[in-house]
Amino acid sequence: MIPEATIARLPIYHRVLSELVESGVSVVSSEQLAAAAGVTSAKLRRDLSSLGSYGTRGVGYEVDYLSYQVALELGISRDWPLVVIGLGNLGRALVHYGPRGFRVAAVFDADPAKIGQSVQDGLEVLGLDQLPEVVRGLTSAIGVIATPASAAQEVCDLLVNSGVRSILNFAPALLAVPTDVEVRKVDLASELQILAFHEQQRRETA
Amino acid sequence: MIPEATIARLPIYHRVLSELVESGVSVVSSEQLAAAAGVTSAKLRRDLSSLGSYGTRGVGYEVDYLSYQVALELGISRDWPLVVIGLGNLGRALVHYGPRGFRVAAVFDADPAKIGQSVQDGLEVLGLDQLPEVVRGLTSAIGVIATPASAAQEVCDLLVNSGVRSILNFAPALLAVPTDVEVRKVDLASELQILAFHEQQRRETA
């Protein structure tokens, strides 16, 4: 079993390893990799060793091989379908951004004025009433909620009832879901407030 | 000293408390507040007690008072100036969103075509060359990097050299900063990959 804290760092390791592959580096030490990822070498070794024994003592890690193993573990050797709901600026950013390992399969919005508009790649904005049908046609889709907070729970229920078990939520609202559904939250306001807290601390002690 | 894990939850408590204030609730128990915030009541009580003794045994917490104390602790009783760099969809989302407790003071972009355009509130897009001067005119500004990864470090250096000590980074890149500068990272690709990992686990055990 891989610790949750380790899983949260695998994407960073994967990105750094991809950059190393790109630049033609073939072997890397835990010290170097850790520096590039912004963690300590002890943490990095502990993390990687929980995936398996992929290094060589006295030498380091073979970049290609390690990169592949991390990708395999993360499940990004295949492509995952994304379903984006809410085509405000945030939703649009995601659709255009399209991270590697993911493919925007469908885009939905409640606004009739937006329905039918085409976004990148010949993708057309669909109405929420079409969501269940479209999602049921996908396997292991990941839902992305980029709606206002007031609509988030309703959209979430729609996703869950259509079989989605992984949700990324940008709306500042707590979503109620069954235990077998995973929700990750990205909350800009929270991040800013945490920064503000520390900024204030600095100011008080200054 | 307030534990870091507690600080990260204060914004959620504050949001829930604001909603309760809004709906006219005057007293709330740790059980109710915890349910609304999506944490256990033990955790919530431990968190709040590290701020001070703001509850009444046998009764609960006075909503107005607690909300004010949390806001005070977070430092959002005043307004913090944001400086946004990069006016892609993500940057635009932030400018339009404008969370409570923050005010977008200036927007920058490297693209000459965007410079001079006006975004909301009579705010005009400025060139990066103007950043130091503008930022130095602000106190305790928070920098928001919404540029491509390739420009992130350069922009970061510019911010740091202009006196910014709190940065929210949306670019998928590790930023090198002095120890007295705090960087928080929001990484969409990482979040999706973590979801994909668990989705894959479910599929394998199914």
Added chain:
DNA sequence: TTGTGTGAATCGATTCACAGCC
């Protein structure tokens, strides 16, 4: 009687430090 505040126990993650292998 009710629900907060908190010692004590537990759990998980990080760090240390070195045995083991190339």
Added chain:
DNA sequence: GGCTGTGAATCGATTCACACAA
């Protein structure tokens, strides 16, 4: 000789369970 992999120690966060105040 050098670097990985990992027991053992440490640290921080969570949970338990109850004394205490209203």
